[in-house]
Amino acid sequence: MTDTLDDLTHRLLQRARDAGADAADVLAVRGNSISIDVRNGTLEQAERSEATDIGLRVFVGQRVANVSSSDVRADSLAIMAERAVAMAREAPEDPYVGLADPDQLTENRASDWLELYDPTPEPTPAELEQDARDAESAALEVAGITQVSASSAGYGSQEIHLAASNGFSGGYQRSSRSVSCVAIAGTGTGMERDYDGDQRIFQADLRTAQDIGRTAGERTLERMNPRKPKTGAYPVLFDERISSSLIGHLLMAINGAAIARRSSWALDLLGKQVLPQGLSLTEDPHRPRVGGSRPFDAEGLATQKRDIVRDGVLTGWTLDLATARKLGLDPTGGASRGTTGGPSPSVSNVALSQGATDRAGLIADMGTGLVVTSMIGSTINPNNGDYSRGAAGFWVENGQVAYPVSGVTIAGNLIEMLKKITPANDARPWLSRVVPSLLVEGLTLAGE
Structure with a gap:
C-alpha cells in the first residue's frame, strides 16, 4: 500500500529530529503526467511519468540545508535526514532563516473551494492523441499552411503536502489538461510560424482542439511577408x-x-x-x-x-x-x-x-x-x-x-x-x- 504524503512527510520530520535537527519542514509532491505529440497524422512521441519527490529543509541553530530525493524507502529517508543535518552543521549562519512562529500559521488548509483538481477520469492516451490529431488537421485545413511542426496534448495531476516541526500540516491536489499547436507557412527564408494553445484545470473548460489548430494556422498566415x-x-x-x-x-x-x-x-x-x-x-x-x-x-x-x-x-x-x-x-x-x-x-x-x-x-x-x-x-x-x-x-x-x-x-x-x-x-x-x-x-x- 502506498503511503499517504501526510504519513511520509511526518516520518521524515521525525527522522530529521532523530538526526539532530532543531527544526525542519518537508515538501512532498506525488504526480503523474502524460503527453502526446503528433506529426503528419501519426504518433510521434508519447511520454508518461509517475513520481514521488520529497524535499527536506533542516535547521541547526541559524544554519540551514536542503536535500531532496525521489527514493522514499524508510532507510533512504533516514540517510537523507542524516545528510541534511550534516550539511547544515557546515553551513554559514544566517540570522534571517527559520520557520514561521505557530501563531503565524494559517488555519485554512482546505482547498476544495478553490477547485484546483478535476475529479473526472484521467484521459486515455488515445483521447489525447485524438486531440493532437484534431488540432493538426484543423491547422492544415487553413489554406496556405504547409506543415505543422508540433501538435500536442497533455494531462497532469499532482498531490502536494507540506509539513513542518512548528505544527503545520496541509496539502491539496492539482490537475491540468492542455492542447497546443504550432503551424508553419512558406518555405526557406520566407517561412513563418505561429501557435495557439490552451491549458485548464477542468477538462470541460478546455477550448476545442479544432479551434486551437485553426487559430494557429490563421495567425501564421497573418505573419507572411x-x-x-x-x-x-x-x-x-x-x-x-x-x-x-x-x-x-x-x-x-x-x-x-x-x-x-x-x-x-x-x-x-x-x-x-x-x-x-x-x-x-x-x-x-x-x-x-x-x-x-x-x-x-x-x-x-x-x-x-x-x-x-x-x-x-x-x-x-x-x-x-x-x-x-x-x-x-x-x-x-x-x-x-x-x-x-x-x-x-x-x-x-x-x-x-x-x-x-x-x-x-x-x-x-x-x-x-x-x-x-x-x-x-x-x-x-x-x-x-x-x-x-x-x-x-x-x-x-x-x-x-x-x-x-x-x-x-x-x-x-x-x-x-x-x-x-x-x-x-x-x-x-x-x-x-x-x-x-x-x-x-x-x-x-x-x-x-
Whole structure:
C-alpha cells in the first residue's frame, strides 16, 4: 500500500529530529503526467511519468540545508535526514532563516473551494492523441499552411503536502489538461510560424482542439511577408498574448529578494506612482479554477488578496519570511518552493485593471505604430529598468493594420513605460495573469 504524503512527510520530520535537527519542514509532491505529440497524422512521441519527490529543509541553530530525493524507502529517508543535518552543521549562519512562529500559521488548509483538481477520469492516451490529431488537421485545413511542426496534448495531476516541526500540516491536489499547436507557412527564408494553445484545470473548460489548430494556422498566415518599419519613436501596442511580460518585469522588480539585495529599479518606488492613476494591480490567490491559486504558501502562511498597486501607487513588496525579516516587514504569504530548494518570494494570480476600450479601438487611436504579438530575447537592466527586446507583429497606419513586421527592436525604460500604459479590455479571465493588451506611447523602434 502506498503511503499517504501526510504519513511520509511526518516520518521524515521525525527522522530529521532523530538526526539532530532543531527544526525542519518537508515538501512532498506525488504526480503523474502524460503527453502526446503528433506529426503528419501519426504518433510521434508519447511520454508518461509517475513520481514521488520529497524535499527536506533542516535547521541547526541559524544554519540551514536542503536535500531532496525521489527514493522514499524508510532507510533512504533516514540517510537523507542524516545528510541534511550534516550539511547544515557546515553551513554559514544566517540570522534571517527559520520557520514561521505557530501563531503565524494559517488555519485554512482546505482547498476544495478553490477547485484546483478535476475529479473526472484521467484521459486515455488515445483521447489525447485524438486531440493532437484534431488540432493538426484543423491547422492544415487553413489554406496556405504547409506543415505543422508540433501538435500536442497533455494531462497532469499532482498531490502536494507540506509539513513542518512548528505544527503545520496541509496539502491539496492539482490537475491540468492542455492542447497546443504550432503551424508553419512558406518555405526557406520566407517561412513563418505561429501557435495557439490552451491549458485548464477542468477538462470541460478546455477550448476545442479544432479551434486551437485553426487559430494557429490563421495567425501564421497573418505573419507572411513581413517588413521592417522605419526607425523612430512610435506608440506600441503589446498584444494580450504577451502584455503580461511588462507586468512580469514589475513583479520581478518588487520581489523581496531583489529588494533585499538592493538590485532593483523599483527600490525607491514604494509609495510612489508606478502605473497611471486609476489602474490597480491585484494579487488574488483565491480565484477558483485558476492554476496559480493556493490555500496557503510554502511556509504555511495564509495566502490573501492584496493590491500590489492601488490607483497607480506601489503599496508594497512581495515577501517570504526570510526577506520580510531582512527588511523589517511582515511577510505577504508569498513563499513558493519546489522539493529541491527552500522558499523564495513569489506572487500567484495577478490582475491589472481593464480599460474602457477594446483592442481595435486602441489600434484606431494609435495612428501610426506597432502591434507586438511576439518577442524574442531580452535585455533588461535590473538596476535602472532600461528595456530592449526583439519583436514581431503588425504595422499600423492611419489607425489600421497595414502589414506584418519582424526584426524590430523595441527600447525604452520600464519606469517610464509603465507610467504611460493604456489598457484594453480583452484580458482572458481564466489565466493566472489577467493582463489586457497594453498601449505604450513613444517607444523607440529600431528597424530600417
